[in-house]
Amino acid sequence: xxxxxxxxxxxxxxxxxxxxxxxxxxxxxxxxxxxxxxxxxxxxxxxxxxxxxxxxxxxxxxxxxxxxxxxxxxxxxxxxxxxxxxxxxxxx
Numbered sequence: 001x002x003x004x005x006x007x008x009x010x011x012x013x014x015x016x017x018x019x020x021x022x023x024x025x026x027x028x029x030x031x032x033x034x035x036x037x038x039x040x041x042x043x044x045x046x047x048x049x050x051x052x053x054x055x056x057x058x059x060x061x062x063x064x065x066x067x068x069x070x071x072x073x074x075x076x077x078x079x080x081x082x083x084x085x086x087x088x089x090x091x092x
Contacts, residue, residue: 002030002075005082013041022081027058028071030081045083055086 001021006014014020020037024030035042045056058065059082065073075081
């Protein structure tokens with residue numbers, strides 16, 4: 001089974017779980033499984049039109065999936081995904 005690491009700010013939407021086992025053949029499939037099990041997480045990852053939000057980075061075994069095949073990137077048992085939200089802002 002594939003495991004996806006949940007960043008601290010998003011853990012309230014996964015029952016405080018730091019990692020969630022997920023099933024699927026592609027990154028898109030495992031994200032669909034994740035948001036199917038934890039629907040409150042979906043608006044934090046996807047736009048209203050179903051696109052992965054621009055500030056949400058998904059890494060598969062330390063590789064940014066945007067540099068692979070995006071949500072069509074295949075996954076296999078034992079793979080680890082991480083959701084890494086971009087952080088912006090600050091004070092002058």
